[in-house]
Amino acid sequence: MVLTIALVLLSFCNLSLATAGEANDASALLKWRSSLDNQSQSFLSSWVGSNPCHDWIGIGCSNNTTDGEYVVTSIRLSNSSLRGTLGDLDTWSLRNLESLDLSFNSLSGIIPHKIGTLNSLEFLNLSSNQLTGVIPSSIGNLTNLHYLYLDNNTLSGSIPCELGRARALKDLKISKNLLNGTIPFSFRNFSMIEGIDVTDNNISGSIPDYFANYTRLERLDLGKNNFSGIIPTELGKKTALVHFRLLMNNLIGPLPQDMNLTKMEVFAVSHNMLSGHLPHDICASGSLIQICACNNRFTGPVPKSLKNCKSIFRVRLQRNQLTGNISDDFGIYQELDFIDLSYNKLYGEVSSNWGFCPNLTSLQMSNNNLSGKISIELGRATRLSELYLSSNHLVGEIPKSFERLSSLMKLYLDDNALSGTIPSELGHLHNLEVLNMAKNSFTGRIEEKLGECLKLRSLNLSSNRFGGIIPVHISKLDKLESLDLSENSLIGRLPPQLGRLNTLETLNLSHNNLKGSIPSSFIEMVSLTTVDVSFNQLEGPLPKMRAFEEAPMEALRNNKRLCGKNTGLDCPTERRNQDKENKVLKVILIIVLPSLGCMLLLFVIIFCVFFSLHKRNPNDTRTPQETEANPFTIWSYDGKMAYENIIDALDDFDSKHIVGVGGHGTVYKAELLSEVFAVKKFHAPEDDKMQSSKSFETEIQALTAIRHQNIVKLYGFCVHPRHSFLVYEFLVGGSLRMVLNDMKQAVDFNWEKRLMAVKGIANALSYMHHDCSQPIIHRDLSSGNVLLDSDWVAHVSDFGTARVLDQDSSNWTSFAGTIGYVAPELAYTMEVSEKCDVYSFGILTLEVIMGKHPGDFLTSSPDMKGASLTEILDQRLPSPVEQIAEQLELLVEVAFSCLQKSPHSRPSMWEVTLGLSV
Ligand SMILES: *[C@@H]1O[C@H](CO)[C@@H](O)[C@H](O)[C@H]1NC(C)=O
Ligand SMILES: *[C@@H]1O[C@H](CO)[C@@H](O)[C@H](O)[C@H]1NC(C)=O
Ligand SMILES: *[C@@H]1O[C@H](CO)[C@@H](O)[C@H](O)[C@H]1NC(C)=O
Ligand SMILES: *[C@@H]1O[C@H](CO)[C@@H](O)[C@H](O)[C@H]1NC(C)=O
Numbered sequence: 001m002v003l004t005i006a007l008v009l010l011s012f013c014n015l016s017l018a019t020a021g022e023a024n025d026a027s028a029l030l031k032w033r034s035s036l037d038n039q040s041q042s043f044l045s046s047w048v049g050s051n052p053c054h055d056w057i058g059i060g061c062s063n064n065t066t067d068g069e070y071v072v073t074s075i076r077l078s079n080s081s082l083r084g085t086l087g088d089l090d091t092w093s094l095r096n097l098e099s100l101d102l103s104f105n106s107l108s109g110i111i112p113h114k115i116g117t118l119n120s121l122e123f124l125n126l127s128s129n130q131l132t133g134v135i136p137s138s139i140g141n142l143t144n145l146h147y148l149y150l151d152n153n154t155l156s157g158s159i160p161c162e163l164g165r166a167r168a169l170k171d172l173k174i175s176k177n178l179l180n181g182t183i184p185f186s187f188r189n190f191s192m193i194e195g196i197d198v199t200d201n202n203i204s205g206s207i208p209d210y211f212a213n214y215t216r217l218e219r220l221d222l223g224k225n226n227f228s229g230i231i232p233t234e235l236g237k238k239t240a241l242v243h244f245r246l247l248m249n250n251l252i253g254p255l256p257q258d259m260n261l262t263k264m265e266v267f268a269v270s271h272n273m274l275s276g277h278l279p280h281d282i283c284a285s286g287s288l289i290q291i292c293a294c295n296n297r298f299t300g301p302v303p304k305s306l307k308n309c310k311s312i313f314r315v316r317l318q319r320n321q322l323t324g325n326i327s328d329d330f331g332i333y334q335e336l337d338f339i340d341l342s343y344n345k346l347y348g349e350v351s352s353n354w355g356f357c358p359n360l361t362s363l364q365m366s367n368n369n370l371s372g373k374i375s376i377e378l379g380r381a382t383r384l385s386e387l388y389l390s391s392n393h394l395v396g397e398i399p400k401s402f403e404r405l406s407s408l409m410k411l412y413l414d415d416n417a418l419s420g421t422i423p424s425e426l427g428h429l430h431n432l433e434v435l436n437m438a439k440n441s442f443t444g445r446i447e448e449k450l451g452e453c454l455k456l457r458s459l460n461l462s463s464n465r466f467g468g469i470i471p472v473h474i475s476k477l478d479k480l481e482s483l484d485l486s487e488n489s490l491i492g493r494l495p496p497q498l499g500r501l502n503t504l505e506t507l508n509l510s511h512n513n514l515k516g517s518i519p520s521s522f523i524e525m526v527s528l529t530t531v532d533v534s535f536n537q538l539e540g541p542l543p544k545m546r547a548f549e550e551a552p553m554e555a556l557r558n559n560k561r562l563c564g565k566n567t568g569l570d571c572p573t574e575r576r577n578q579d580k581e582n583k584v585l586k587v588i589l590i591i592v593l594p595s596l597g598c599m600l601l602l603f604v605i606i607f608c609v610f611f612s613l614h615k616r617n618p619n620d621t622r623t624p625q626e627t628e629a630n631p632f633t634i635w636s637y638d639g640k641m642a643y644e645n646i647i648d649a650l651d652d653f654d655s656k657h658i659v660g661v662g663g664h665g666t667v668y669k670a671e672l673l674s675e676v677f678a679v680k681k682f683h684a685p686e687d688d689k690m691q692s693s694k695s696f697e698t699e700i701q702a703l704t705a706i707r708h709q710n711i712v713k714l715y716g717f718c719v720h721p722r723h724s725f726l727v728y729e730f731l732v733g734g735s736l737r738m739v740l741n742d743m744k745q746a747v748d749f750n751w752e753k754r755l756m757a758v759k760g761i762a763n764a765l766s767y768m769h770h771d772c773s774q775p776i777i778h779r780d781l782s783s784g785n786v787l788l789d790s791d792w793v794a795h796v797s798d799f800g801t802a803r804v805l806d807q808d809s810s811n812w813t814s815f816a817g818t819i820g821y822v823a824p825e826l827a828y829t830m831e832v833s834e835k836c837d838v839y840s841f842g843i844l845t846l847e848v849i850m851g852k853h854p855g856d857f858l859t860s861s862p863d864m865k866g867a868s869l870t871e872i873l874d875q876r877l878p879s880p881v882e883q884i885a886e887q888l889e890l891l892v893e894v895a896f897s898c899l900q901k902s903p904h905s906r907p908s909m910w911e912v913t914l915g916l917s918v
């Protein structure tokens with residue numbers, strides 16, 4: 001009886017225990033559900049009752065054959081929009097779980113430590129959530145775990161070494177997190193491992209040697225980390241890898257030898273510093289899909305096995321040092337989508353095979369040594385959307401078959417030796433967005449049909465031999481952002497219709513023979529920011545828009561008679577507003593300006609001839625290579641400053657450093673060695689290879705040695721094929737011209753200061769004319785190159801550089817001077833003497849007194865007859881006190897004596913300083 005009761009009780013207990021087990025699972029799941037947000041809860045609305053194994057969404061159970069109990073063994077709720085944390089998951093109750101998949105939800109917070117109690121777990125996937133914190137070390141307790149996916153979260157810290165205790169791991173994926181540190185040594189225990197993916201973290205250290213002992217490893221993804229050192233030499237020998245991805249690390253040295261490549265599908269080692277050869281049998285598997293080895297230092301030929309690699313889809317081998325003839329290295333591929341071989345040292349021809357790759361969308365072979373013609377068969381690759389063949393040695397014409405490339409968006413053929421005309425068939429390429437044919441030998445006219453490529457954003461036809469006019473059809477390209485037609489032989493006028501290109505941002509028409517005026521319709525190009533129309537025959541006013549009005553002189557120079565800002569010429573309409581015209585100025589303008597271009601050219605030629613003669617001088621110890629590699633430099637500064645430092649400080653002459661534009665060059669402000677310098681870069685076309693010589697050096701050295709309180713210190717000079725420049729002391733006050741043109745500064749610049757400034761200029765000139773071993777003539781004195789320091793002391797800039805640049809051409813002189821300051825004799829003779837400077841000084845003095853250039857005043861009263869002092873004084877300043885007025889009167893008198901027509905009648909600067917000091 002007692003026994004029976006005990007038995008009944010026992011079985012009852014047993015029964016109640018069983019139901020309690022299911023109820024435990026249910027309540028654990030319901031508790032977790034209630035911690036999630038409302039939307040998640042309604043998604044889990046099937047979770048009702050006490051039996052999770054009865055139609056609860058995402059829940060899987062198994063029955064125990066021994067006791068008949070149901071237990072929850074899997075939760076699979078991937079991509080279910082769950083929002084919440086894992087904090088309330090009762091892992092103790094759910095300890096029978098074998099599989100937990102909560103990937104692609106919005107779970108946040110940390111991965112709780114108690115996850116380590118789910119010790120039946122074989123599959124754990126929490127990827128693509130917003131989990132934070134570290135990977136809990138307790139995961140190492142999950143000794144049954146085969147698959148661990150924590151990728152695409154924001155987990156941080158280092159990988160816990162305890163993870164190595166999960167010895168059953170087959171697949172580990174922790175990519176796309178913020179993990180750092182190194183791969184823990186405990187990972188050597190992973191004898192079952194088939195896949196490791198730690199891509200896109202910040203893991204450092206070397207790739208462990210023992211990875212080579214993973215006999216089952218098929219996928220190794222270590223990309224986008226900080227791994228350094230060499231790749232273990234034995235890696236991939238004991239096992240046949242399928243995915244091998246080490247891209248974007250700091251790995252060096254050669255690839256492992258004897259890798260078993262019989263299963264390779266993805267081989268990606270790009271963006272490292274790997275060297276040596278690529279394995280020839282890379283496609284031994286016959287199933288290689290991708291090879292990415294770009295941006296390394298690989299040498300040797302393209303892998304041979306690629307030729308018959310039918311499976312290949314993407315090939316990226318660009319930016320290595322691969323060599324060899326590729327004419328026959330590639331076959332015909334059905335699957336190939338993308339191939340980039342640019343920036344290598346490959347030669348041979350562009351194979352006709354490419355035309356038979358039906359799925360090829362991008363073919364890139366720029367910057368190699370390819371030669372021969374472009375195969376006509378290329379026109380068969382009708383899926384092609386990008387074709388890059390720039391910077392090779394290709395010859396011949398563009399095949400007419402290209403008209404079939406109707407998917408083509410980008411066509412780069414620049415920097416080759418291609419010739420012939422633009423085939424009108426290119427007009428059929430309706431998807432073309434970029435067409436670059438620059439730097440070839442194309443001839444004929446600009447094809448009108450190009451106007452039908454309505455998607456063109458960038459059209460570059462520069463540096464060819466195109467002639468004829470600019471076809472009006474170009475104006476139909478209403479998506480065009482960049483148009484470069486420079487360095488051709490285009491003639492005729494600019495079509496006003498071009499104004500319709502209202503998305504155009506850069507326009508380069510320089511170095512052609514375009515004539516006429518710039519159409520005023522150009523102001524409709526509202527997006528235009530950069531223009532260059534230099535070296536044409538253009539004339540008339542600039543369009544009233546920023547792109548033109550703020551264009552640097554370099555972009556406008558060498559035209560016929562362009563006028564307006566930065567052209568050096570005022571427009572006639574503007575001049576008519578002024579009452580009187582300066583006859584002297586007019587004469588100078590008419591005589592000098594047309595010859596200005598010629599003279600500058602002659603100056604450059606003579607300069608070049610002179611120095612090229614010198615270069616052949618056997619006494620010159622410099623080897624040609626030396627002079628080409630090392631810019632010729634002289635620094636009187638402490639010697640630390642060098643060409644590179646200047647280029648660096650100016651970000652390669654970035655326009656943001658420009659502080660002014662002058663007649664001979666653009667002035668930049670350079671800050672280096674915690675000091676500020678002014679750097680004047682010459683307007684010299686790149687091909688004007690200036691060379692140095694002994695006498696030139698001596699002369700510059702002499703100039704850098706000059707120290708005078710009224711002369712801007714010259715620190716150095718640099719002649720380089722790319723940039724030639726002078727380095728000066730930087731003065732904060734700006735130029736005299738700027739000060740006089742600025743209302744506020746002009747008032748601050750009172751009569752005492754002005755007197756002092758003029759005397760300073762006189763002192764500087766007198767010193768250079770009379771106190772040096774040989775007189776040094778300025779040649780280009782103007783208010784633009786007299787600079788003021790913070791105390792209003794005048795410093796003359798650019799002294800002697802005009803002469804230095806014109807070395808040794810004693811019976812000839814270049815025209816160096818600013819219009820309005822040049823002595824009249826220079827307009828018809830070439831005789832330069834100190835008296836030219838004296839004349840300029842006269843003009844400058846009047847300018848300081850009047851507050852503006854005396855041009856008009858000189859025309860009306862060339863010898864000052866009848867002009868009273870009060871009439872000419874700068875009206876912005878109060879009338880001077882009597883003592884100052886006397887000095888000003890003397891100054892005016894001296895100024896006019898300096899302006900006499902005959903150079904011989906003008907006083908010397910020595911006499912001027914003497915006169916002013918009394
Ligand atoms: C689990 O139980 C069901 C009946 O509830 C039975 O049909 C099935 O065979 C059992 N499974 C195992 C693996 O014993
Ligand atoms: C089945 O139940 C028995 C008795 O409760 C237990 O010992 C056994 O571990 C269970 N088996 C499984 C696979 O859960
Ligand atoms: C990463 O997770 C986000 C959601 O958190 C998802 O939208 C995205 O597709 C995931 N990325 C990958 C590569 O799985
Ligand atoms: C689980 O792991 C933690 C830390 O690794 C450890 O302290 C704990 O004793 C382990 N628990 C079990 C049940 O193994």
Ligand SMILES: *[C@@H]1O[C@H](CO)[C@@H](O)[C@H](O)[C@H]1NC(C)=O
Binds near residue numbers: 156157158180181
């Ligand atoms: C790893 O990152 C954590 C923050 O996530 C930082 O505290 C730690 O110093 C880093 N460790 C290393 C070795 O960079």
Ligand SMILES: *[C@@H]1O[C@H](CO)[C@@H](O)[C@H](O)[C@H]1NC(C)=O
Binds near residue numbers: 210
């Ligand atoms: C790889 O395994 C071999 C044999 O099991 C062993 O001798 C060697 O030390 C292991 N290499 C590394 C780097 O652990």
Ligand SMILES: *[C@@H]1O[C@H](CO)[C@@H](O)[C@H](O)[C@H]1NC(C)=O
Binds near residue numbers: 240260262
């Ligand atoms: C390479 O791997 C394959 C497949 O794993 C194997 O059959 C073959 O023997 C291996 N080759 C070498 C040379 O180890």
